[in-house]
Amino acid sequence: MSVALNRECDLLIVGAGPAGLAAALEAAPSGARIVILDDNPRPGGQIWRDGPGVRLPRAARRLRSRVAAAANIEILCGARVVAACPPKALLIEMPEGGALVSCTKLILCTGARERLLPFPGWTLPGVTGAGGLQALIKGGLDVAGERVVVAGSGPLLLAGAATARTAGAKVLQIAEQAGREALVRFGRGLWRWPGKALQALRLWSPVYRAGSHVFEALGDQRLEAVRIRSADAVLEIACDRLACGFGLIPNTQLGELLGCAIVNGAIAVDALQATSIADCYAAGECTGFGGSELALVEGRIAGLAASGQPARAAGLAPQRERWRRFAAALERAFVLDPVLRTLPTPDTLVCRCEDVPYAALAGCRDWVEAKLASRCGMGACQGRTCGAAVEFLFGWSPPAPRPPLFPVRTETLLRLADRRHSPPARPAEPGR
Amino acid sequence: MPELIVNDRPQQVAAGISVAAALARLGHGTVRISVGGAPRAPLCGMGVCQECRVRIDGRLQLACQTVVRDGMRISLETLLGQGGQG
């Protein structure tokens, strides 16, 4: 492929979810040339994931059409950031080839992924994440008439179940590991966020069971049933799908690669959403779990700050504070029960890329030893799935990400050389 | 309706859906075989876990983040013993 795919811009935003789109829209009136990158085929991120038959909420449609109407915003979908090329360029891979995108300022809006925890049978086809099943359905997966069990923890269980039901699935049970008391306490506090209370009522399901968790998925080549445990009973439910996720974890890999400080597993930011490195901001769930409302206001602040409007950015702080309090309440309500650490048996696979069983890790002291002994975390997903599981199971901090962040084509890596051979197409601006 | 060629067999699928959704609709509940020889299917649905990687037009790509296109060739290495990283 040619150098033609390479791009230069004033503001580069990684992630076209609520945070990234809101950031672009606030920065657009400054006239900056803005590029938004996202690895999904369509913009929207997780909550506003678009696809055939998806009917997006009004707010999402409005935001997307305003972004589309801005002449100085370019959205590149199907573009995955795979490496950093200092100073101030990222290497991306698109279906048509690799490219370098250089920028003056950068906003990371890389969102969050689901925490998936191992238990016997979790590798069987038919077992997915809870948000994972929702995402697959939005991509056109047909679940009409299928029996679905949803399990794990967090508000995503109700959202995933609602999507499955609307698509014609029979949701047999929603097993939430958090206890009833914690949820009742959370529910009582919801009046402070009336929109969220309404949403909870709308998504509420009579098959929701607090204080219960799946401890085994059964089947030979495919899922056939699940076993669920609660305080007073063990239940076996025959089903076609298990959608199981245990909350969200921030996608910090790109931030880490760039050298941004990470605190409590999230990209650390100041009051203006600036990270610890110059000209680099971060917003949305890569800076900590909090839902779309928080992602939107953080995105707006980052967009304003990155386009030279710090006073307006600072004015949004109270809104951000309100949604941060909501995020804190969620976090308190859905703390993971330590009993979930006891679910894997010695032969339960923990690393699905390299098929490493629990027993191979149990005797190790840390990640380094585990990798040497077993190749855990060294497969295609680069520890994105097992890293979070192992952190929960053994308390080991996940290994530092290394470029390329995802498996890439060799031609893509060759694009790194463009930077050295071809001088920038236009003179560098002050502050570059 | 776009036509996919899955393991040399032409098959029609709905437009705009992901390759992951198309393969499931065509009855391929398993999309790859793990290094240990076990059947696997899409897990995260969002480009993180890499469980859905399949050979599309000769290159390993993520089925959950690829939209079907007319004439796309997909080869699944799902027969036991034929698996591995590919």
Ligand SMILES: Cc1cc2nc3c(=O)[nH]c(=O)nc-3n(C[C@H](O)[C@H](O)[C@H](O)COP(=O)(O)OP(=O)(O)OC[C@H]3O[C@@H](n4cnc5c(N)ncnc54)[C@H](O)[C@@H]3O)c2cc1C
């Ligand atoms: C699977 C899933 C489903 C969810 N469903 C709901 C729901 O139904 N309701 C709800 O209220 N909340 C849901 N959430 C929570 C949701 O994450 C937030 O509400 C909101 O989407 C966060 O917005 P964001 O902009 O911070 O990040 P996101 O919306 O996650 O957007 C980040 C984007 O960045 C992209 N990205 C990340 N890394 C790279 C890279 N290296 N290169 C290119 N692109 C990259 C991602 O693919 C993604 O599109 C879901 C979360 C997950 C993980």
Ligand code: FES
């Ligand atoms: S299903 Fe996880 S990457 Fe596609």
